[in-house]
Amino acid sequence: MGEVILEMKQIDKSFPGVHALDHVDFNVRRGEVHALMGENGAGKSTLMKVLTGIYKKDSGSIIYEGKETEFHNAKEAQDAGVIIVHQELNMVGDLTVAQNIFLGREPRKGLGIDDKKMIKDSRELFDHLKIEIDPMEKMSDLTVGKQQMCEIAKAISHDAKVIIFDEPSAALTEKEIEDLFIIIRDLKKRQLGIVYISHRMDEIKQITDRVTVMRDGTYIGTLMTKESTKDEIINMMVGRIIYEDPKQQSACPPDAPIVLKVENLNAGKMVKNVSFELRKGEILGFSGLMGAGRTETARALFGADPKQSGTIYINGEKVDIKSPQDAVKYGIGYLSEDRKRYGVVVGRSVAENTTMACLDNYLKGFLINKRAEKNVSDEYIKRLATKTPNSEELVMNLSGGNQQKVVIAKWLARDCDILIFDEPTRGIDVGAKNEIYKLMNQLVSEGKSIIMISSEMTEILRMSDRIVVMCEGEIKGEIDISEATSENIMDKATRNIS
Amino acid sequence: MGKLKQNPIIKQLGFNRIILFLVMLFIYLIFCVLIPNFLGLSHVMSMLNYVCFLGFLALGVTFVIATGGIDFSIGPVMFCCALISGYTLNQHGVPMAAALVICILVGTLFGGFNGYMVAYWDVPPFIISMASMNIAKGLASVYTKTTTVSWPQSADPGGWFRNFLKVGNVPVGLIIFLIAAVVCSVILNNTKPGRYILGLGSNREAVRLSGVNTKKWEMIAYIICGTLAGIAAIFFAAAYSTVQPGYGDQYNNEAIAACVMGGTSMIGGLASIGGTVIGTLIIALIQEGILAMKLTKDVQLIITAIIVIAAVYIDVSARRRKN
Ligand SMILES: Nc1ncnc2c1ncn2[C@@H]1O[C@H](COP(=O)(O)OP(=O)(O)OP(=O)(O)O)[C@@H](O)[C@H]1O
Numbered sequence: 001m002g003e004v005i006l007e008m009k010q011i012d013k014s015f016p017g018v019h020a021l022d023h024v025d026f027n028v029r030r031g032e033v034h035a036l037m038g039e040n041g042a043g044k045s046t047l048m049k050v051l052t053g054i055y056k057k058d059s060g061s062i063i064y065e066g067k068e069t070e071f072h073n074a075k076e077a078q079d080a081g082v083i084i085v086h087q088e089l090n091m092v093g094d095l096t097v098a099q100n101i102f103l104g105r106e107p108r109k110g111l112g113i114d115d116k117k118m119i120k121d122s123r124e125l126f127d128h129l130k131i132e133i134d135p136m137e138k139m140s141d142l143t144v145g146k147q148q149m150c151e152i153a154k155a156i157s158h159d160a161k162v163i164i165f166d167e168p169s170a171a172l173t174e175k176e177i178e179d180l181f182i183i184i185r186d187l188k189k190r191q192l193g194i195v196y197i198s199h200r201m202d203e204i205k206q207i208t209d210r211v212t213v214m215r216d217g218t219y220i221g222t223l224m225t226k227e228s229t230k231d232e233i234i235n236m237m238v239g240r241i242i243y244e245d246p247k248q249q250s251a252c253p254p255d256a257p258i259v260l261k262v263e264n265l266n267a268g269k270m271v272k273n274v275s276f277e278l279r280k281g282e283i284l285g286f287s288g289l290m291g292a293g294r295t296e297t298a299r300a301l302f303g304a305d306p307k308q309s310g311t312i313y314i315n316g317e318k319v320d321i322k323s324p325q326d327a328v329k330y331g332i333g334y335l336s337e338d339r340k341r342y343g344v345v346v347g348r349s350v351a352e353n354t355t356m357a358c359l360d361n362y363l364k365g366f367l368i369n370k371r372a373e374k375n376v377s378d379e380y381i382k383r384l385a386t387k388t389p390n391s392e393e394l395v396m397n398l399s400g401g402n403q404q405k406v407v408i409a410k411w412l413a414r415d416c417d418i419l420i421f422d423e424p425t426r427g428i429d430v431g432a433k434n435e436i437y438k439l440m441n442q443l444v445s446e447g448k449s450i451i452m453i454s455s456e457m458t459e460i461l462r463m464s465d466r467i468v469v470m471c472e473g474e475i476k477g478e479i480d481i482s483e484a485t486s487e488n489i490m491d492k493a494t495r496n497i498s
Numbered sequence: 499m500g501k502l503k504q505n506p507i508i509k510q511l512g513f514n515r516i517i518l519f520l521v522m523l524f525i526y527l528i529f530c531v532l533i534p535n536f537l538g539l540s541h542v543m544s545m546l547n548y549v550c551f552l553g554f555l556a557l558g559v560t561f562v563i564a565t566g567g568i569d570f571s572i573g574p575v576m577f578c579c580a581l582i583s584g585y586t587l588n589q590h591g592v593p594m595a596a597a598l599v600i601c602i603l604v605g606t607l608f609g610g611f612n613g614y615m616v617a618y619w620d621v622p623p624f625i626i627s628m629a630s631m632n633i634a635k636g637l638a639s640v641y642t643k644t645t646t647v648s649w650p651q652s653a654d655p656g657g658w659f660r661n662f663l664k665v666g667n668v669p670v671g672l673i674i675f676l677i678a679a680v681v682c683s684v685i686l687n688n689t690k691p692g693r694y695i696l697g698l699g700s701n702r703e704a705v706r707l708s709g710v711n712t713k714k715w716e717m718i719a720y721i722i723c724g725t726l727a728g729i730a731a732i733f734f735a736a737a738y739s740t741v742q743p744g745y746g747d748q749y750n751n752e753a754i755a756a757c758v759m760g761g762t763s764m765i766g767g768l769a770s771i772g773g774t775v776i777g778t779l780i781i782a783l784i785q786e787g788i789l790a791m792k793l794t795k796d797v798q799l800i801i802t803a804i805i806v807i808a809a810v811y812i813d814v815s816a817r818r819r820k821n
């Protein structure tokens with residue numbers, strides 16, 4: 001670790017009704033990876049946005065390379081070498097990968113843009129980082145994980161001195177995270193200062209040198225990663241220790257009735273002859289690498305994308321699901337992995353989002369019963385510990401993890417019998433994660449059934465009663481939780497790749 | 499300033515609405531200084547004529563803009579409604595009440611057509627409303643054989659419909675417009691259609707994946723818009739008596755300007771009926787002021803255009819600051 005390259009002192013920032021940062025101190029040294037941790041809404045993203053000039057601080061000072069500095073916008077920070085990879089993806093879906101990477105700094109040729117050079121440079125960048133992405137592909141055609149890798153590549157392509165990663169791993173597969181760590185280690189060797197925000201304890205242990213913990217907008221402390229334990233850090237974060245126990249055996253009786261049966265489902269390129277059954281009161285884990293076709297299966301099942309063939313039975317009856325509307329009518333709820341695009345309506349309030357899927361229950365004649373709506377929304381805010389000033393707040397003003405809780409609230413309010421949770425704890429802090437696990441267990445004990453798609457092995461092993469493993473659009477096997485290990489799951493998930 | 503915005507009363511009314519209201523008063527004051535007798539009854543009444551029909555157009559287009567769409571056909575559609583129903587009234591001798599129903603229905607049909615094309619055929623709203631604009635003009639010309647249609651005067655049989663606009667010096671039309679605005683505001687903020695219209699304007703996919711029939715609600719926004727254009731036509735006929743085929747474009751822009759000025763975002767998902775009402779008043783004020791200053795209609799067009807640009811600029815730059 002080298003000398004301090006960046007120091008933030010007594011940073012203070014308020015939003016209407018929220019004291020987001022309360023005199024926070026933070027510094028980064030050259031050649032270190034500095035973890036920034038804290039619960040959802042602790043103020044991590046806000047602190048980094050203040051640093052990069054996206055938000056204006058109310059008070060405090062920032063010293064960068066020995067000089068007191070204030071960036072007025074992200075461009076200024078970028079030009080000075082402070083680059084941020086945002087938690088929420090910021091790519092333009094209709095442009096190609098290369099166009100996105102060079103957005104706003106396109107290489108010129110005469111009056112136009114030098115497309116060839118742009119594509120060539122992107123390709124070199126990806127080669128250098130050992131990422132497999134075609135620069136000519138349209139951004140919106142990539143998986144969330146790939147898009148995230150593009151964001152990272154874009155950040156690195158700048159001449160950076162400090163790079164901030166705001167929850168980069170939330171959307172990545174284990175393999176992609178490995179790649180990311182190789183990139184980060186390389187950056188570290190080149191004496192860059194790196195800020196790494198994540199809720200995943202094992203990553204923190206693996207890649208970071210120091211950990212700074214925030215809680216409720218205040219600075220709690222900084223530890224050397226090597227000298228601290230996981231419990232110690234969690235304790236600083238939430239003030240209590242949470243135990244994660246993997247499930248030993250299925251909690252669902254083998255003779256429980258089958259609520260959902262999917263037969264030979266085919267859809268798009270990524271869903272091939274998928275068949276499976278879901279029992280009442282069961283959590284069925286869907287494991288596999290990102291791009292294995294799990295989300296596509298869920299979307300086709302839910303009617304969000306068209307299917308080519310396949311039959312679906314709900315409670316033994318054949319049903320025709322052509323649109324999300326049909327699916328919801330049959331009691332299926334789908335929590336998408338991409339909350340910003342498919343989950344929340346960011347421009348509307350928490351309450352409106354909560355009742356989005358079940359508005360009919362809150363109608364009094366023609367009118368919406370706003371009191372009842374506020375009550376139910378408040379109830380879920382309390383139950384999920386969502387951090388928001390009130391239920392009227394626009395969802396766009398919530399932190400990433402709290403937005404996720406709003407989507408969960410939406411489906412809980414709808415009271416579906418079959419819930420598809422696609423990466424339900426993405427971007428959710430340890431405390432809240434445990435709450436969501438508890439909630440899922442409570443839901444199944446009430447007789448609901450859950451399909452849980454997750455790329456986190458610990459989550460799959462901890463929550464599932466049974467695990468379906470997918471690879472390249474096909475189901476490669478089914479494992480009962482009593483026999484599941486991360487090895488035999490990975491083995492199935494990668495069988496035809498290597 | 500920041501503190502002021504947090505004041506609950508101001509928050510309830512909307513900070514921007516209040517600013518806009520003050521702007522309106524300011525413009526009014528300027529005209530009062532520049533133009534002798536601007537406070538007089540004749541100016542006020544003629545302004546109200548304008549407010550009524552333009553207001554209904556603006557209320558309607560607010561719903562469409564809230565979905566993130568646009569409708570450039572409302573002006574010509576309003577003319578088409580007034581022409582078809584007026585011609586039917588004069589040539590075929592249907593009762594006045596029936597003519598008024600026809601007038602509104604024509605608007606509803608156009609709204610339904612636009613909405614269907616946008617929601618179910620994925621035609622960009624810009625394109626389809628441009629097409630509808632020409633269809634409306636063409637249809638009206640063909641139907642009336644390109645003749646000007648005159649609606650009955652107050653004393654004529656059927657002239658009672660003018661009571662909708664005013665009875666003596668009582669501005670009935672204004673009262674109806676304000677009631678309609680309240681109803682629209684309730685629809686937008688307190689009912690299912692309004693909720694979904696705003697939601698899909700903000701993030702269509704998320705609303706669709708919540709199991710909502712987004713196509714249907716989007717179409718409904720256009721139907722509301724068309725129907726209100728039909729109602730606007732009644733007030734137009736009551737105010738100006740004669741309607742000529744081939745016109746009406748100018749009123750699209752004025753209605754959209756009123757709406758955007760009032761804080762409805764062109765990107766969708768954010769709408770304010772109160773803002774639309776004040777916006778309408780401002781446009782009517784400017785038009786009356788300019789006519790009273792003996793300037794030509796062209797000047798008014800230019801000024802309206804400048805207002806639209808300014809309003810859209812403020813909308814976009816406020817958004818940019820937020821991100
Ligand atoms: N633009 C904004 N307007 C109002 N409140 C905001 C805004 N941005 C953030 N906040 C609030 O500030 C607090 C801190 O948010 P921040 O995004 O920094 O949390 P975070 O630590 O990054 O959480 P997460 O782990 O969920 O991403 C939250 O309570 C959030 O609601």
Ligand SMILES: [Mg+2]
Pocket residue numbers: 044045046087166399400401
């Ligand atoms: Mg964050």
